[in-house]
Every structure is written in C-alpha cells, then in structure tokens.
Amino acid sequence: MKLIIQIPCFNEAESLPVTLAELPREVAGCSVVEWLVIDDGSSDQTAEVARSLGVDHVVRLPVNRGLAMAFMTGLETALAAGADIIVNTDADNQYDARDIPTLVQPILRGEAELVVGERPISDTEHFSWLKKRLQRLGSWAVRLASGTQVADAPSGFRAMSRGVAERLNVFNSYTYTLETIIQAGRSNIRVASVPIRTNADMRPSRLVKGIANYVKRSMTTIVRIFATYKPLMFFWLISSIFMLIGFGAGLRYLVLRLLGQGEGHIQSVILAAACVTIGLLIFVLGFLADLLSVNRRLLERIEWRLRRLEYSRLPKSGRDSES
Incomplete structure (x- = not known):
C-alpha cells in the first residue's frame, strides 16, 4: 500500500522546511510513504528547497495557476507514481501532521474513500467571528448539495483512495475544497469526517485576502456550487x-x-x-x-474510465518534472 503526501506550494521556501520536518515517513498500514511537492510557479527557491530536503517527487509549474490547479496536478502526479492513497496538506504547516494516520485509517479499514479533517474552528483564535460563521455556512451548503455529513468542508487536510483521485474534477480556479466533496457525494463515494488538530499560524493566509474578499469568494463559490450541482x-x-x-x-x-x-x-x-x-x-x-x-x-x-486506462499503462516513476 503506497501513500503519497502531496503539498501544493507557492513561494513556500521558508515554511516548507518546517512542514516537511513534521511529515511522517512511516504510517501504519502503508508499506511506502512518499512526499510530493507541487511548486505552483513560485518566484523563490521552493522547488530547490524541496529537492534538498529529500522530497521524492517535485513538480514545477512554469506559472502560477492557482491552488485548484496545483491540487489537481498533484493528484495526476501521485496517480502516475502509483499512489494507492493520497493525503493533501498545506505548506504553511496549518495542519498537524501527527493526524495523517487518523485520516488514512478509515480508508485502510474500508470505511471511507474520502476522509476530510475537521478543524476545531470554534477554538481557532485567528479566525474572526464572521469567518467562523462563513465556514459553517459553506459547510452547510456543501452538506446540502452533496448529501454528505462533512463538518468542515473548506478543510484542505484530507485523504483519498486511488479510485477517488481518478474521479475528481475541479472547475473552480479559486479552490478545490468544496467542489470535490460535492462531486464525491453525488458520485456515491463514501465520505467521512474526522477531528484533527491544527498548528499556530506561520503567516497570513494567501488564499484569503481580507474579510471582504473572503465573503465575496465564499458567497460566489456557494452560488456556483448550487448552480452547477443542484x-x-x-x-x-x-x-x-x-x-x-x-x-x-x-x-x-x-x-x-x-x-x-x-x-x-x-x-x-x-x-x-x-x-x-x-x-x-x-x-x-x-x-x-x-x-x-x-x-x-x-x-x-x-473521463474516469479513460484516466484508469491511462494510469494503468504508465510506469511508476519518481522523477521530477515540469508541467
């Protein structure tokens, strides 16, 4: 059972060493654990730092294509490298890497195919009152549209089986978190939610540029979710x-x-x-x-059937690449 932990990065040369230092090289139930860094057109030395720290797979996008595209590029690379389970985490060490086995276990036990980490949002001090309410609103919208019981839909800390990774598509260029859960729910994929821990902020979020921007992005995403899937x-x-x-x-x-x-x-x-x-x-x-x-x-x-055919014919490779 091969586990690949993927980390989408954009100008994370400073934070990446901290994040990688916490990642496990062994997880119960997995015979191989590898790391994958997706350098989303960084202007710093993110890719070089990743290679110097022993990352197994480094993919460098020539220009910044956004978090959603970096996430999907990571899935494609992990599938081509023969991953049976893929864990996605953030480069800013927001999520506690000690909970990776917690994410993976429901998949290994056959209880779920996609597992989403539930952050302690109510106890997160750097989240404003409005942001906490918007997080809950977004999760409610996703539960309604997907038919799942995911408590923290915007969480990027998640694990998925190979079959799920082959089926996911992301059309929203802003983020992948909400849309992928809805796709999973509407495709009858078993989705679970488990409590996780978080670390202190290393830097301000690059995805959320002010509360007004966050409100606009969140509401637009929710409206698009319903228009697309309901x-x-x-x-x-x-x-x-x-x-x-x-x-x-x-x-x-x-x-x-x-x-x-x-x-x-x-x-x-x-x-x-x-x-x-x-x-x-x-x-x-x-x-x-x-x-x-x-x-x-x-x-x-x-597309799912074509992907399965494509990845089944590819040799498992750990070589770095540019896309």
Missing part, C-alpha cells in the same frame, strides 16, 4: 421568487378591482405579467440546466 433547485428557487411577486401583484390588482378601486393600478398588472413571465422562463431554464448536468455526469464517467 441546477433544478437553484433555478426553481429563483423562479419561485418571481412567481410569488407576480402572483402577489396580480392578487392585489384583483382585490382593488373588486373593491372598485382598480383604476390607476395598471402598474400592478404590468408587474404581475412581467414577473410571471420571467419566473416561467427561469423555470424552463432549470429543466435545461438539469439536462446539461446529466450530460456532464456522463462525461465525468467517461
């Missing part, structure tokens, strides 16, 4: 809002008409007609979006 529910909710406004305006006009006060309220009729028409159009759009989502799921299955 299109029928998403468009029908919007449609129902317009329909209710339209019916309300129409009912108001009818009541005024019955009371003999209908003159001068033609605006209500226009509003009712416009809202009902828009609501019906969005209602139909929901059907079309749902049909497209079915097609997308079929394409995901085809």
Whole structure:
C-alpha cells in the first residue's frame, strides 16, 4: 500500500522546511510513504528547497495557476507514481501532521474513500467571528448539495483512495475544497469526517485576502456550487421568487378591482405579467440546466474510465518534472 503526501506550494521556501520536518515517513498500514511537492510557479527557491530536503517527487509549474490547479496536478502526479492513497496538506504547516494516520485509517479499514479533517474552528483564535460563521455556512451548503455529513468542508487536510483521485474534477480556479466533496457525494463515494488538530499560524493566509474578499469568494463559490450541482433547485428557487411577486401583484390588482378601486393600478398588472413571465422562463431554464448536468455526469464517467486506462499503462516513476 503506497501513500503519497502531496503539498501544493507557492513561494513556500521558508515554511516548507518546517512542514516537511513534521511529515511522517512511516504510517501504519502503508508499506511506502512518499512526499510530493507541487511548486505552483513560485518566484523563490521552493522547488530547490524541496529537492534538498529529500522530497521524492517535485513538480514545477512554469506559472502560477492557482491552488485548484496545483491540487489537481498533484493528484495526476501521485496517480502516475502509483499512489494507492493520497493525503493533501498545506505548506504553511496549518495542519498537524501527527493526524495523517487518523485520516488514512478509515480508508485502510474500508470505511471511507474520502476522509476530510475537521478543524476545531470554534477554538481557532485567528479566525474572526464572521469567518467562523462563513465556514459553517459553506459547510452547510456543501452538506446540502452533496448529501454528505462533512463538518468542515473548506478543510484542505484530507485523504483519498486511488479510485477517488481518478474521479475528481475541479472547475473552480479559486479552490478545490468544496467542489470535490460535492462531486464525491453525488458520485456515491463514501465520505467521512474526522477531528484533527491544527498548528499556530506561520503567516497570513494567501488564499484569503481580507474579510471582504473572503465573503465575496465564499458567497460566489456557494452560488456556483448550487448552480452547477443542484441546477433544478437553484433555478426553481429563483423562479419561485418571481412567481410569488407576480402572483402577489396580480392578487392585489384583483382585490382593488373588486373593491372598485382598480383604476390607476395598471402598474400592478404590468408587474404581475412581467414577473410571471420571467419566473416561467427561469423555470424552463432549470429543466435545461438539469439536462446539461446529466450530460456532464456522463462525461465525468467517461473521463474516469479513460484516466484508469491511462494510469494503468504508465510506469511508476519518481522523477521530477515540469508541467
């Protein structure tokens, strides 16, 4: 059983030695433990530092492509290197590496295929009140969309089986955390959540650039999640809002008409007609979006089969590469 621990990096030459010093080289149930660093177009010596510290696989992207792309590049590299289990962690040592066996064990026992670490968010001092609430909102949205019970969906500390890594796709360029859980849940992949520990902050988050930016990014991600993975529910909710406004305006006009006060309220009729028409159009759009989502799921299955064929033919290699 081969375990590969992957670390997406962007300008992490200073923090990487601390993170690597905590990573295990032995995990119960795994015969081989290897490290993988994905250098996402760093301008410092991240790749060189990784090689000097004995990292088994180093992939260097020529330009910064974002966390989601670095994550997916890591999965592809780990699969090509013959990984049976892949653990993803952060380069800033946010997650306690001593909990890696905790993440891996449910997979080894056959209880789960994707395991997400649950951080003690309520006790995390550097998280503001608003950020804690947004973390909970994001996790709730993911649970609703995915049908899973993941307590901390934005957590990047997670383990997955080879089969899961072959099936995942990420379309959001900002982050992979929420989308991959939803894909797993909708693909009937067994997802589990386990409590983990965290370390003190080494530096400010590069993903969260201010609370306003975090709110904007979080809300945009949540809306896109529902539009992509729950299109029928998403468009029908919007449609129902317009329909209710339209019916309300129409009912108001009818009541005024019955009371003999209908003159001068033609605006209500226009509003009712416009809202009902828009609501019906969005209602139909929901059907079309749902049909497209079915097609997308079929394409995901085809891609999964192609990936399995591709990786089964590749020789297991530990060579460094550039992509």
